[in-house]
Amino acid sequence: MMHPIYLPFNEKELLSHFAEVWQNGVCTRNVKHLEYYKCSIERYDGYLKDNPNRRGKPLEEMRKPCQIEKDERFWIATCMMTIFHSQNRRQELTKLFSNAYGNSPPIGGIYSWGECFAEELHLFFEPNLPSPSSYKEWLSSNLIKRQFIPYVLDSTDAKVNLEGPTNVDAMLLNSKNGFAVVIEAKVLSDISYEITYDTMRNQIARNIDVMLEKNNKLCHPLDKRDPEKTLFLLITPKLFKDNPSSRLYGYKFNEYKTNPESLSGDLPHRHRTNCDWPNISSRLGWLTWEDFKSVNNNCCRWLK
DNA sequence: GTTTTAGAATTGACGGAGTC
């Protein structure tokens, strides 16, 4: 077991949730992913051993070794793996997703949550989803409307890719029917808006954009994902869902839900492609870490 | 009541890992 509270699984189990990537002509699973988790746990255990009483310790001293306590990578890994490897996986997922999206999936051709979470379900952490080519083309020809710093604009000469791939925090994928969930997890931080060449692009819009794109060229099973059958799920502390105005994502998410057309403002390259914005809006969901804990008490053991 | 000061929070620069 890697850590009793923050990662109660062994290395092999964790490794199985990293998608294969294309390296030297073959799809390979990268073992290096484990290092981040192992180092963080080692720092934490070492600090707690040397400092059994932390009361009154300076913040600066604890920040690095205690990062694990607010690290969304650990929160999402433990939370999702707990559900994924649970005996009652299908019931637990159904409960959570009914709460977020309603009693039946907002997807054409799939009539129950049971179908979504049937056999051949995969869970991946940090998969890379390429930026849509339609967006990159649009950005090339609209650059000066989206960025105004001269040296940044100058650097785009001869550059083909104006946006790199988006790393989503986690993805659930049913490789049999193409159903998938793109998951963005937050602990304390807000969504990022620092996109080099597009000052108006936010992280939720980016996640929705990559969700709507086919990934035929990715390694199996990521190539089996159907963009029309993919949902977007935001997971945050209950505190911020109850007080949405404390975060940018609170404003953006609620705007996308109450006014689906507002999505077209943040995804301007999809303007003319007959997007069904109400349908896309219905595929956005927001759950809290506390929701996961109430369905399976072993999720988020660090929460009271 | 005002100034000083220590600690905390914020910000920007930058580096590493992973990926394409």
Add this chain to the structure above:
DNA sequence: GACTCCGTCAATTCTAAAAC
């Protein structure tokens, strides 16, 4: 080589208690 995301570090700004 360039991108994202996560992290550190140092500089700066803010806050509130202590000192005057």
